[in-house]
Amino acid sequence: xxxxxxxxxxxxxxxxxIASLNCTYSDRGSQSFFWYRQxxxxxxxxxxxxxxxxxxxxxxxxxxxxxxxxxxSLLIRDSQPSDSATYxxxxxxxxxxxxxxxxxxxxxxxx
Amino acid sequence: DxxxxxxSRYLVKRTGEKVFLECVQxxxxxxxxxxxxxxxxxxxxxxxxxxxxxxxxxDIPEGYSVSREKKERFSLIxxxxxxxxxxxxxxxxxxxxxGGTGExxxxxxxxxxxx
Numbered sequence: 001x002x003x004x005x006x007x008x009x010x011x012x013x014x015x016x017x018i019a020s021l022n023c024t025y026s027d028r029g030s031q032s033f034f035w036y037r038q039x040x041x042x043x044x045x046x047x048x049x050x051x052x053x054x055x056x057x058x059x060x061x062x063x064x065x066x067x068x069x070x071x072x073s074l075l076i077r078d079s080q081p082s083d084s085a086t087y088x089x090x091x092x093x094x095x096x097x098x099x100x101x102x103x104x105x106x107x108x109x110x111x
Numbered sequence: 112d113x114x115x116x117x118x119s120r121y122l123v124k125r126t127g128e129k130v131f132l133e134c135v136q137x138x139x140x141x142x143x144x145x146x147x148x149x150x151x152x153x154x155x156x157x158x159x160x161x162x163x164x165x166x167x168x169x170d171i172p173e174g175y176s177v178s179r180e181k182k183e184r185f186s187l188i189x190x191x192x193x194x195x196x197x198x199x200x201x202x203x204x205x206x207x208x209x210g211g212t213g214e215x216x217x218x219x220x221x222x223x224x225x226x
Contacts, residue, residue, distance in 0.1 A: 034215075036215075044201075088154065090215075101154040103153035
């Protein structure tokens with residue numbers, strides 16, 4: 001069983017602050033990493049993907065990957081109340097056959 | 112836009128009933144998946160399929176079966192529903208075999224309650 005670990009939260013940040021979400025994974029052979037956002041009662045939607053070490057920026061979102069430490073993070077700058085959701089970290093294992101998901105971190109942005 | 116459609120948003124069944132959850136995707140994706148999502152346990156893979164008539168067990172296949180007779184359709188079957196199968200069921204599809212560098216597209220989910 002591949003493991004993907006996330007802090008369950010809840011994480012609360014004030015509007016305009018930076019939210020930092022963290023994820024570790026056990027399969028050292030993993031190559032592809034994703035962040036999904038899931039609003040209450042809705043299905044997950046992809047917001048970021050990252051495949052190589054370093055940072056990847058997309059608007060207010062930055063994904064960071066450190067394969068040596070088996071660590072991937074998501075930074076949300078200028079957090080908005082609409083960012084309040086559960087964020088799921090997902091990893092494709094070394095066989096390339098399955099997505100493995102963390103249990104998610106609940107984020108609340110306080111106006 | 113990719114669309115993954117699950118046939119029922121909400122179902123209430125009785126213990127022992129046979130339950131069918133249908134999923135259809137409209138983007139000719141090869142890969143289709145069934146997950147269940149429970150509070151504190153996250154998304155857990157039940158079954159997946161890379162091709163018509165092909166299926167592979169995920170992490171929690173017990174009590175479930177699947178059918179993929181056509182590329183666009185992937186069905187999850189609970190032969191004899193039990194209360195511990197009360198959950199949110201999510202169907203997903205992806206373009207690249209094994210996910211690759213592609214993304215999973217999810218349906219809206221089917222919330223099943225077994226009484």
